[in-house]
Amino acid sequence: MARKTIIPFGPQHPVLPEPIHFDLVMEDETVVDAVPSISYVHRGLERLIEKRDFVDFVHVADRICGLCSFMHSMGYCQAVEEIMGIEVPERALYLRTIWAELSRVHSHIFWLGVAADAFGFESLFMQSMRLREAVLDVFEATTGARVILGVCKVGGVRRDIDTDTLHGIVDRLPTLKANLEEISAVFINDYSIQHRLIGVGYISKEDAYTLGCVGPMARASGLAMDMRFLGYAAYKYLDVEPIVESTGDCYARCLVRIREIFHSIDLIHQAAEKIPEGPFDLKVKGAPNGEFFSRIEQPRGEVIHYVKGNGSRFLQRFRVRVPTFSNIPAMIKALKGSGIADVPNIILTLDPCISCTER
Amino acid sequence: MAWFKRSPWILHYNATSCNGCDTEVIVSLTPLYDLERFGIINTGNPKHADILAVTGSVNEKSVQVLKNLYDQMPNPKVIVAVGLCAISGCVFQDCYNVMGGVDKVLPVDVYVPGCAARPEAIIDGVIMACEILEKKYREQKKRRG
Numbered sequence: 001m002a003r004k005t006i007i008p009f010g011p012q013h014p015v016l017p018e019p020i021h022f023d024l025v026m027e028d029e030t031v032v033d034a035v036p037s038i039s040y041v042h043r044g045l046e047r048l049i050e051k052r053d054f055v056d057f058v059h060v061a062d063r064i065c066g067l068c069s070f071m072h073s074m075g076y077c078q079a080v081e082e083i084m085g086i087e088v089p090e091r092a093l094y095l096r097t098i099w100a101e102l103s104r105v106h107s108h109i110f111w112l113g114v115a116a117d118a119f120g121f122e123s124l125f126m127q128s129m130r131l132r133e134a135v136l137d138v139f140e141a142t143t144g145a146r147v148i149l150g151v152c153k154v155g156g157v158r159r160d161i162d163t164d165t166l167h168g169i170v171d172r173l174p175t176l177k178a179n180l181e182e183i184s185a186v187f188i189n190d191y192s193i194q195h196r197l198i199g200v201g202y203i204s205k206e207d208a209y210t211l212g213c214v215g216p217m218a219r220a221s222g223l224a225m226d227m228r229f230l231g232y233a234a235y236k237y238l239d240v241e242p243i244v245e246s247t248g249d250c251y252a253r254c255l256v257r258i259r260e261i262f263h264s265i266d267l268i269h270q271a272a273e274k275i276p277e278g279p280f281d282l283k284v285k286g287a288p289n290g291e292f293f294s295r296i297e298q299p300r301g302e303v304i305h306y307v308k309g310n311g312s313r314f315l316q317r318f319r320v321r322v323p324t325f326s327n328i329p330a331m332i333k334a335l336k337g338s339g340i341a342d343v344p345n346i347i348l349t350l351d352p353c354i355s356c357t358e359r
Numbered sequence: 360m361a362w363f364k365r366s367p368w369i370l371h372y373n374a375t376s377c378n379g380c381d382t383e384v385i386v387s388l389t390p391l392y393d394l395e396r397f398g399i400i401n402t403g404n405p406k407h408a409d410i411l412a413v414t415g416s417v418n419e420k421s422v423q424v425l426k427n428l429y430d431q432m433p434n435p436k437v438i439v440a441v442g443l444c445a446i447s448g449c450v451f452q453d454c455y456n457v458m459g460g461v462d463k464v465l466p467v468d469v470y471v472p473g474c475a476a477r478p479e480a481i482i483d484g485v486i487m488a489c490e491i492l493e494k495k496y497r498e499q500k501k502r503r504g
Contacts, residue, residue, distance in 0.1 A: 011424050014403025017381050018373050040421050041375040044456040051453055060450050066379025066475060110382065129389035147379040147475045355377045
């Protein structure tokens with residue numbers, strides 16, 4: 001038997017945009033064990049809920065993560081609204097859905113770029129980042145910010161999108177779609193990408209279920225799990241279909257995310273057609289008294305926001321369970337037995353979001 | 360641009376950032392904003408880097424990593440604090456695990472404001488860092504005679 005060596009991976013590593021550390025236990029070129037260690041970006045923002053007014057805390061929830069910023073504020077607002085029994089206006093629900101789907105599109109495009117960088121396809125990385133700007137332009141035009149939107153609030157949204165702007169957004173989508181089809185064809189058909197991804201980091205359907213995978217990771221292994229079926233926000237009025245692949249390897253995860261981008265664009269079209277006229281926010285009176293789990297589908301999978309209040313302006317407890325955290329056991333499983341050259345690919349196809357995980 | 364004599368490389372480290380500024384740092388280096396047109400590229404190796412771009416405030420665990428990275432960079436070096444968290448802690452300054460801005464542990468040369476910092480601001484900050492780098496080169500040369 002070969003001698004075991006330990007290779008440290010991270011916290012600062014070229015393929016990782018964020019700090020996470022792994023001790024990779026190696027036997028020759030094969031990983032036999034991977035020991036993750038986290039908390040490089042732990043801030044402790046859940047405790048901050050005791051010091052901030054529950055209406056102001058939306059801004060902190062917005063800053064849990066920069067890539068899925070809107071989803072976090074939406075999850076928090078949903079939980080508070082549910083406790084207080086607020087009926088959010090229909091138009092606000094549709095607007096939230098549109099921004100959430102746009103967030104999914106830009107997060108997935110960003111992922112495609114970073115993944116391309118991980119397997120050494122730099123021009124594809126650059127092209128993906130260029131396409132992502134189209135979505136960020138829409139954010140800037142509708143909310144005034146590029147990444148941290150700060151547009152969700154308890155009882156609705158802060159800004160309306162008027163009909164002309166909405167038409168403008170929808171008119172831009174076909175161009176974005178055509179450009180995306182071009183780069184996704186490279187992801188799907190390129191020989192070298194297939195060579196790097198097919199059969200790498202395999203997770204079976206049973207493993208995905210028992211290890212508690214969520215999001216694209218679970219869907220790539222054949223589990224049709226998507227929180228959008230719960231019908232929160234305006235998803236109950238739209239045709240949401242699960243994007244499922246069965247092979248469970250890195251290539252399948254890539255395919256799931258590419259197909260999800262197109263599905264999200266389709267959902268934005270549907271929402272823009274069905275959006276009703278009316279108010280977009282509601283004046284909120286009182287303070288939450290009670291507790292609630294809100295479950296929503298982030299780009300990376302299911303996220304749970306737990307909120308507990310006792311009738312005062314300052315809530316007692318806030319807890320977030322994020323998709324990356326649920327996916328780490330499956331990633332460790334996939335890392336065991338893989339080659340050292342495949343480690344960046346396996347970690348990246350999980351789409352790790354460390355700042356969500358450690359908060 | 361007479362002072363623009365070399366193309367410094369950037370090392371980016373996320374101390375406790377929320378990803379917002381990190382993506383903007385990456386965006387400022389990629390086609391639309393394109394810092395690379397100045398020959399400034401993002402490197403993963405501290406030994407090749409001249410500018411350290413830090414996003415996010417410092418916490419108990421990232422402080423040692425940050426100090427290691429700084430020590431491994433060759434002299435002269437410039438530190439750019441990108442985003443409000445790196446400057447003061449932003450909304451997180453009351454959190455129990457946030458020590459405050461990057462200047463608590465390292466000598467910061469350029470502060471780039473914004474939550475998240477916009478790519479235009481980051482480019483401005485990096486160009487300012489180039490100027491400071493050039494000044495540090497001159498001082499180093501004078502010291503060595």
